[in-house]
Amino acid sequence: MAGLLSGLGALGLGDLENTEIFEDKKAAEAKKKTAEKAVLTVDEKDLIYDKQFKCPVCERVTASKIMKTGRAKLLGMDEDLKPRYEGIESVKYDVILCTACGYAALSKFYGTLMSSQIKLIKENICGKAKLSDYNTDTYSFDQAIERYKMALVNSVVKKGKTSEKAYICLKTAWLMRGYASELAKTPGNESKIEELKNAELENLTNAYEGFVEARKTENFPMCGMDESTMDVLLAEISFKLKKYDVAGKLVSSLLSSISASARIKDKARNLKARILEEVKSAE
Ligand SMILES: [Zn+2]
Structure with missing residues (x-):
């Protein structure tokens, strides 16, 4: 100009x-x-950071990637309470792993160990685990699967609570679901997706059996859940596993419960409708 x-x-x-x-x-x-x-x-790496943890087993300090609280946008929840965030699969970042010795746990359970448990972990895991190299900006789904395997094996070795093991299986199922939906964005992954769907169901089955057992032997709150939240979760898992009779019984008891909140009752009513639909279509 x-x-x-x-x-x-x-x-x-x-x-x-x-x-x-x-x-x-x-x-x-x-x-x-x-x-x-x-x-x-939204860039996944902007929603996480490296946090230093002192390992209760080997006492060395190593970093695990953790989600920044309040930064990622919660889009909603799946029926079995799996959160969905924008731009990140939050489930990938819930295991804290000591890369020096192999001790791992879900963040909810990290660090509280008895000396007998430390001994068991030292004997069975330390120096034996061959972990992948974690020099990446974000965790891949395969790295996350390794971290969940380490959390589960640590829980088994330390003779952890049944509810803890069940919770790790539930979150592993969520991880498989997240992985499958990520792969579904690009064509050509059908066989891997099928494999992940089967792995999700297998982990949900383990979670179901674990929670049913824990419900008989442990007290509430369990893994941070009160009784009615646990029942709604169990009902949803039962539904996914096509155990409609179990899901139906849990729903009826929730709907007649005096302690269940309005939110829980809404979830139960929503599930009741889906159960009736499934049963009807099977007739
Ligand atoms: Zn360690």
């Missing part, structure tokens, strides 16, 4: 002489769109 800016050469600013005073409208719109896109594209 000529005009006022012509003659800038005389001011020693000749380079700017042909500058547009007003940005081209199209260019401005494109710029705006790029800026909006930058805001909308």
Whole structure:
């Protein structure tokens, strides 16, 4: 654009002489769109950070990647309470692992060990586990699966509570579901997705058996859940495993319970409708 800016050469600013005073409208719109896109594209690595943990077994300090609280946007929850966040599979970041010795646990259970349990972990895991290299910005699903395997084997070795083992199986099932839905975004992954779906069901079956057992032997709160939350979770797992009679009984007892909250009763009513639909379509 000529005009006022012509003659800038005389001011020693000749380079700017042909500058547009007003940005081209199209260019401005494109710029705006790029800026909006930058805001909308959530980068997984910005939602996590390296947190240092002192291992209760070997006492060394190592880092695990943890989700920043309050940073990721919660989009909703699956029926069995699995959270869904924008731009990140949160389940991948819930295991704290000491890469020096192999001690691992879900963050909820990390660090509280009796000396007899430390001894068992030292004897059976330390120095034996061959872990992958964790020099990446984010955890891949395969790395996360390794971390969950380590959490489960540690729980078994230390003779952890049944509810803890069941909870690890539940979260492993969620991880498999997250992995499958990630792979479903690109074509050609059908056989791996099928494999992951089977792994999800296997882990849900283990979680179901563990929680049913824990319900008989342990007290509430269990893994941070009160009795009615646990029952609604068990009912949903039963439904996924096609145990409609078990799911139906749990739903009826929740609907007549005086202690279950309105939110839990809503979930129970929603599940009741889905059970009736399944039973009807099977007839
Ligand atoms: Zn350690």
